[in-house]
Each structure stands twice: as structure tokens, then as C-alpha cells.
Amino acid sequence: MTNIVQSPHKTLRMNAQEVKQSEIGGEKLKEIIERMKTALHGEDDGVAIAAPQIDVALRIFVVSKKVLPKSPEDMVFINPVITKLGKKKESMSEGCLSVRWKYGLVKRATTATVKALNEKGNEFVLSGKGLLAQIFQHETDHLNGVLFIDKATNVEDLPPENKK
Numbered sequence: 063m064t065n066i067v068q069s070p071h072k073t074l075r076m077n078a079q080e081v082k083q084s085e086i087g088g089e090k091l092k093e094i095i096e097r098m099k100t101a102l103h104g105e106d107d108g109v110a111i112a113a114p115q116i117d118v119a120l121r122i123f124v125v126s127k128k129v130l131p132k133s134p135e136d137m138v139f140i141n142p143v144i145t146k147l148g149k150k151k152e153s154m155s156e157g158c159l160s161v162r163w164k165y166g167l168v169k170r171a172t173t174a175t176v177k178a179l180n181e182k183g184n185e186f187v188l189s190g191k192g193l194l195a196q197i198f199q200h201e202t203d204h205l206n207g208v209l210f211i212d213k214a215t216n217v218e219d220l221p222p223e224n225k226k
């Protein structure tokens with residue numbers, strides 16, 4: 063059972079460390095990635111998770127296949143860097159598995175490109191728009207100790223029983 067840590071847990075505020083090349087493919091990292099996937103799949107509304115959310119201060123996030131039409135599997139992003147952000151920004155509704163049950167509006171670029179390493183240590187580049195672009199920005203923020211509530215406006219508390 064993997065618990066997702068909740069704000070104000072201190073790991074959520076750390077600047078996460080880069081994963082060493084030599085650790086990619088190793089048992090320790092595989093186990094961390096498995097725990098991230100298990101935690102993500104345990105949340106009905108989960109679309110992505112960053113390692114600090116399971117109390118591991120490493121630069122890794124996982125995006126659910128639910129939001130990846132071209133990928134049959136969840137995608138793992140190790141040492142991700144946003145290489146391009148679209149100029150156009152929109153206020154997007156946002157929540158977080160570590161900030162239950164708040165929702166707010168965050169201005170995000172509508173397109174974003176990320177460069178990262180996969181689980182085998184191979185570099186790849188992926189561009190996304192809309193929700194995927196929003197996820198790239200939200201998850202990269204996690205790795206820098208930033209939570210969406212730092213940027214959001216109109217924050218509301220909407221526990222599941224009150225959700226419309």
C-alpha cells in the first residue's frame with residue numbers, strides 16, 4: 063500500500079534531485095516507479111503523479127495511459143525538462159492528489175514540450191496540448207517544490223460527497 067503524501071508534507075516542498083544515469087534500470091528505481099504507478103492507479107481521478115508525492119525527492123513523474131491516446135502504457139519521465147512552452151496561456155481548472163480536495167484555476171501554457179529519459183535511460187521528447195500540456199507543467203512544478211495552490215485563484219474545497 064502506497065500512500066500519497068498530503069500538503070504540507072515537507073517532501074512536497076523540496077527541490078527534487080536528478081536521477082543518476084547509473085541508477086536507471088536498477089532495482090531501487092524500478093521499485094520507486096512501481097510504487098508511483100500503484101499509487102496513481104489507486105486514485106480514480108489520477109492522471110499523473112510525481113515522485114515527491116510518494117515521499118521520494120527524485121525528478122521523476124508518471125503520466126497515466128488514460129490521457130495518452132498514443133501510448134498503451136503509462137509513461138515514465140525521468141529528469142524531465144520543459145524545453146518549449148507555448149505563448150498562449152489559459153486558465154485551467156486544476157487539482158492535485160496531494161492537495162485533497164482543493165480545486166482552482168491556474169494559468170498554464172496551452173502547449174508544452176518535455177524532454178526526459180524513459181525507464182531504459184533513453185532520451186525522448188514529447189509535445190502535448192491542453193490537458194497534457196497542463197500535466198507537464200503541474201508535474202514539473204512538483205519537482206521544484208511548487209504546488210498548484212501557490213499559483214491558483216478561485217480555490218474551492220470540494221470533497222467527493224459535495225462534487226457535482
Ligand SMILES: [Zn+2]
Pocket residue numbers: 157158159160200204
Ligand atoms: Zn499534483
